[in-house]
Amino acid sequence: MKLLSRRKFLQSSTATALLFMAGCKKQTRPGSKADYPSLKIGNSKTLKPNQPLTFNFPDRQSPCVLVKTGSEAIDGIGSQKDIVAFSSLCTHMGCPVTYSKGRLICKCHYSMFDVNRNGQTFQGLASQWIPQIVLREDPASGDIFAEGVQGLIYGRIGNLKVS
Amino acid sequence: MALFKRKDELPIPPGDAEKYTTVCQYCSAGCGYNVYVWPEDKNGSATANAFGVDLSKQGKLMSGFSYTETMHNVITRKNGKQYNLAVIPAKESRINKGDYSIRGGTNALTAYNPDGYTKKRLKDPLIRRENGFVPISWDDAVEIIATLTKSSIDKYGADSIAMKFYDHGSSGLGFEDNWAAGKFFLSGVKTSYLSIHNRPAYNSETWGTRERGMHELNYDVDDARLADTVVLWGANAYESATILYTEHIMPNLQGGSVADKKKAFDPGEPAAEGHIVIIDPRKNATVAVSQDIAADRVLHIRPNLGTDWILANAIARIIWENRWYDQEFLDKRTDMKTFGEYKQKSLQSGKPLATLLADAERITGVPKTQMQQAAEWMAKPKEGGFKRRTLTLFEKGIIWNMKNYDQVAAIAQLNVLGHNVGRVGTGCGRLGGHQEGYVRPPAPTPGSIHAGGPPKNVDKYITGGGGKIYWVGATDPYLSTPNSQFFRKSVKKRADALLDYLDNGGVPTEVKAYADKVLEAFEKTGGLFMIVQDMYMTHTAADAMMILPAAGWGEAVDTSINCHSRLLRIYDKFMDAPGEALPDWQILARIGNRIKALYETDGNKQMAERFGGMEWKSDAEVFEAGSKEFGDNKVAETEEAKLSPECYVGVTHDMLRKLGNEGIQTPVRRDPATGRLSGTKRRYTHSFASKDGLFKWYGTDPWTGYPAEVAKYQHNATYPFWFTTGRSQHVWQTMYHDRKIPEKYFTLPLPYVEIHPEDAGKLGMKSGDMVDVFNEEGSSTALVYVNDSTKPGLIFGIMYHAKGSMNHLISSYTDPKTTIPWYKGTKVGIRKYTGKPDEAIKTASLLANNDVSL
Ligand code: SF4
């Protein structure tokens, strides 16, 4: 089953819901109260550098982006430790962010987040770094799973608390 | 592992949470905030909460309500109980409309939390003994300082006390603390060696416009949306007064305010998307963002360092030649008796236009075509003959430029020539750094060299061995003063000499004996007794003899105004200060009252009286006492120019609590017709702030090159680069809070310089390298970012940082007219260190912060 279509991530606050697979295996992460699902979002063997994939996680109202950055990233996975994923809602006021040149950029007030550096705001207004998605790679198949979120998704009181 | 612990859920304030209004503690924008405090074990629900927002649904983009990880903290009150704290950008504030910057967005994280980032606050008065700090009681601290201050005044005179104290609003706690500091130092001690937080003397940075009859805060935020053209002159608005840019200037550029312009302008007057002129040697993020929005309506001018007034005069000359001015306005509202001098010296009417422009081009490095374009965008009448509406905001690039007085005067005059003040969509003044809240007895030096000045240079006094007691309040001059390496070494030497003398034979424990030995040490060593009042242990405080713990934002009631509307609001107290920390007004009142009592015991009535009037019981009383300084404010709207810019006579804390985020704009008048208090939206519509109400023209100096302190580096191959400094979007001032907050220190781990790719190529430097920047004043170590913000031949450095200061490199030159330093220009050499700070580079982004293209 082909889960993801590869395409350039375009500005969109409502990333396509079809990418979200509900009801996957639940995964409880140490140190986190939240009970995140485990969702297959891509495969390290087919992922091309700087060609991001979009997905929704932990639910269909939360657009995210998966990218192979080409250089070692904090919390990156894969053989080069360069595969990372982030929420794509700007943590400043919730506008969509776009991936380009190693960063996520928001054109509402020009916050920019470094994807190799834990999603830190290296320029702009967002006081909260953009949430990084916890990833796991299945070593045999190269399948990549989203299994948690580090940081609060914009517009939520809790990452798993929206109806 | 994430670099630091993140949250994925936040507590919810119940409907009955305590609610306070406040204003951001940081920049001149003064964004409104709401504060919620509630017991840790008593949360509200997604649908019933104090925010009045349905939190069960995914929040919409740009809804105006944000509650992020950085907006929550846990505080402990004096009762020992823990409370949740949420500090939320106020949607109902017309300043920010729910928007916030990376600085203000972390207001909550700065709140004192015994287990949190900011746990290392100063909690007790400290005294240095045997070269270590020991906590003492307030009673002892007050007794020692009062005794010593009095003894020093009695023995050596008032000028033996020197001070460097903040005079601003917001984080420093505005009008209340400033009135107390004024009463203590200006009325009580009466020293003439006074200086203001960032600079060597006690002065205004804008006497060049004030002495023309135009105070620098004369516009309203609305004017940034309504202007045909916004001019940012040495003013990096996007990065340092962020919300003024994103909520007011940016919509204007985007065309979002055209409908409002149509309503506000004269009938038939053209209204279109705004233009912006940015005069800055750097292509910083303000330029990059503006160009990304509307490249064809952005003019970026990059003058050579120090030459801006020549540029302003050349633009004014073009306006003059083209008669893009309103003769009737000039005749009625400006002093035409002084215009001749302006015409001759500034406009250089005796010189042919072509020669003047060629000269200006040679000096400033700015092409004539850009001067022409700037003149058109600033003053060329619109279709139908309507006057253009231009708002010009200048900041550190101008006030901290070479020749402070003439730079400021030239820009003020350029704008008044085009009648760009006192009308909708116009204004000419400071962008501002911090907020304001100044009320003090008259300063010993009323103005520039043209008006009773210039004031004394306290840095030179102290480094030259002058003064016995040096009192530093909420500023860290080891980082922030110009020529800071020399300053630090000089102060340290004197402080250590005093300490060594006291240590020798043991430090007396009894107050009088201690004071006597300190006085003896003054005689024997030329030492300096430094007292520091602050929230944290600072670089400077480490060499103090006594440190007094001060309360901060949210820990005491504060009132201040912002810069872009002079909007007076209350910054309410919502938590207790840590340990024994007190608001500065209370500290100074305790010491002042004790000195008064000591003089009474001596039977010295005159001196006792000098320290009188500080017997306040509450912050509200201090606020009211300060208001008396403004005199009577019963004037009609047409007479507002007669009022002091920050006049708030008749306003009370209770009234401000009721007004909340709405506030009231100073100067506040009591309307003679209605008897009611009334704010002032925009200044100088009817007259200027001079005795006869007319704007006073002034002829600026000609270009005569750089001052000796910098000229010595010209044509010296050891110092091939021009060097300028500025700030980062992320952090506030010396990073006194930000150095503790991971969102900030991971991104900016070290002081840094920006180098142009062309220079970096020649020097063999890459982003992430470490360098030594040096000249004959000193040296600074910095991390390198290679980007095209600077020009080839120009290096930019962050002015100061928790881990070091670039002011080491800045000369001791000050404008002879005002004693304001030229912080922004010198020449340097640069060399690379072998080896890299791997840990720092691992966490810090090295991406270009001035590239916003996809
Ligand atoms: S723009 Fe200034 S006042 Fe507004 S939130 Fe940021 S730092 Fe605070």
Ligand code: FES
């Ligand atoms: S919403 Fe992204 S920068 Fe403001």
